[in-house]
Amino acid sequence: KxxxxxxxxxxxxxxxxxxxxxxxxxxxxxxxxxxxxxxxxxxxxxxxxxxxxxxxxxxTCEPPSHPTCPLLPEDILAKCQARNIPPLSYNQLAVIYKLIWYQDGYEQPSEEDLKRIMSSPDENESQHDVSFRHITEITILTVQLIVEFAKGLPAFTKIPQEDQITLLKACSSEVMMLRMA
CATH class of the missing domain: 1.20.5 (Single alpha-helices involved in coiled-coils or other helix-helix interfaces)
Incomplete structure (x- = not known):
């Protein structure tokens, strides 16, 4: 041994x-x-x-530069206070407002993008090909909107680019399904 x-x-x-x-x-x-x-x-x-x-x-997040209105109506805020739920801090509210702003900006494609996608088909293109092209272009546009939204998330651009790409690849289809729901 x-x-x-x-x-x-x-x-x-x-x-x-x-x-x-x-x-x-x-x-x-x-x-x-x-x-x-x-x-x-x-x-x-x-x-x-x-x-x-x-x-x-x-x-932490930079506070918005403009005055903001409360997210919740006064009666809901009063109920939260009655249940001893602590109010949101200024930084938490700022992050929420920033996310809402990005969601509003990137949730729907712009009119110009939709017009470009729905442009008149070629004479040689069949209806099946036109439908397939529209679905493909809308999917591409949706993925672009998801990427732009992600770039606006706090600290997303600070993580390594390979990790950003991995996260976006892994979740884009799920995000598109949630958007359609």
Whole structure:
């Protein structure tokens, strides 16, 4: 069961002696692995610190530059206060207003975009092809609107671009289904 006995058995069954890794090479590999683990540990702690900072950034938002009206009617606000539900902070309200503004701006395609999509078909195009082209162009336009909306989300543009693309690819079809519902 010792290493020497194992080596003898391996050599006896046909292992080539040049395949044996010398001890100094093993020690060097162990040191490299240990150094890599330390490096990964440092990077992980740096990433965790950056993530905490990003979360704090997400939780704050610049207040709107114009005066805003309350989101909820006074009677609902009174009921919330009666149930000891804390009122929203100014930053929370600012994030909500910003999201509503982006939703209003990117929920529906513009008239120009719709006119462009519904432009007159070519004479050679069948009705089936025209319908397919319209569906395709509306889908493309909807995905573009989803992307523009996402760009307006607090801190979305601060995450790495590969992650942005992954998130958008993963959720675009679901968002389109929710929009149709």
């Amino acid at each position: 010792c290493q020497e006995c194992r080596l003898k058995k391996c050599l006896a069954v046909g292992m080539r002696p040049e395949c044996v890794v010398p001890e100094n090479q093993c020690a060097m590999k162990r040191r490299e692995k240990k150094a890599q683990k330390e490096k990964d540990k440092i990077q992980t702690s740096v990433c965790a610190t950056e993530i905490k900072k990003e979360i704090l950034d997400l939780m």
